[in-house]
Amino acid sequence: MxxxxxxxxxxxxxxxxxxxxxxxxxxxxxxxxxxxxxxxxxxxxxxxxxxxxxxxxxxxxxxxxxxxxxxxxxxxxGSQAVAYALTAVFIGVGIAHIAKAVRKGYARHFEAPQRVMDFVHPIARTGLTARGLSFLVVAFLLFYRGLNAGGEGSPTPGVEDALSFVQGLPFGGILLGAMGVGLTAFAVYSILEAVWRRINVEDADAIGR
Known part of the structure; x- marks a missing residue:
């Protein structure tokens, strides 16, 4: 928390x-x-x-x-309106993560030597892509929830449903393993970003005054 x-x-x-x-x-x-x-x-x-x-x-x-x-x-x-709104949000977030990975948009936020960035790039692109895809899976499940919202005894999709959905796809076991590796890469990328992220402290201080 x-x-x-x-x-x-x-x-x-x-x-x-x-x-x-x-x-x-x-x-x-x-x-x-x-x-x-x-x-x-x-x-x-x-x-x-x-x-x-x-x-x-x-x-x-x-x-x-x-x-x-x-x-x-x-x-x-679980309400239909909120489920559809969250579906749109998660689709946008998922696509934004994938676009950020493809265009290397994260790089402009790093202040690190080139040898570090050579290490960051494959990890960041893998992690961001995996996280983007996971958001798209969540968006699908939220849309499914919206279709069933208000139905008598309609189930509420959760983490287990997301994993079951991926596992049910062709080569589902491989996809689950790849998603695990990708999300682990995102965790490593987040740690690297915490260490080398460029933050405009001077601008924030000026606004704070």
Missing amino acids: CGMVSYLIWRFIQAIFDTDKHGLGFKGAAIRGGLIASGVTYGILTVFTFGLWNGSQGNDGDGGGGSQIVDFIVSIV
Whole structure:
């Protein structure tokens, strides 16, 4: 939960202080709006995770407040309108990740010597592509949820459904293994970005004053 809270705060810092110089044009405003949406999403995930944890602490009773939080969030995300809206968001995020990998858009945010970037490129492109594809799978499942929202006893797709969906595809076992390798590469890329990311601290300080 601490990691998710830190990440959502960073997303808001990126959007408000424009650490990556996106500007206020149409494209820049769209990107910064996406960063805010990402922060809100991680905020919801944080509350959801806290609800699960808090509910697990009160197993002896009726589930307590944690269970109510989880049920409330699930009821919102399970609605048809929200499911379709999230489908569109995840499709956009998935395509953006893949485009970032293909165009090496991440490179402009790094301040590292060339020998480091030679190591970063294959890891970053693999990780971003894998994460983009995983977002597209989630988008498909959210769309499926939207089609079934409100139906009597309609299931709510989750992680197990996503993995089962991938596994059910031709060469599903290989695809699952490749996705695991790719997401591990994204984790390594995120650590490398944390070490060598270029942040416009001077601009943020100027705005803060």
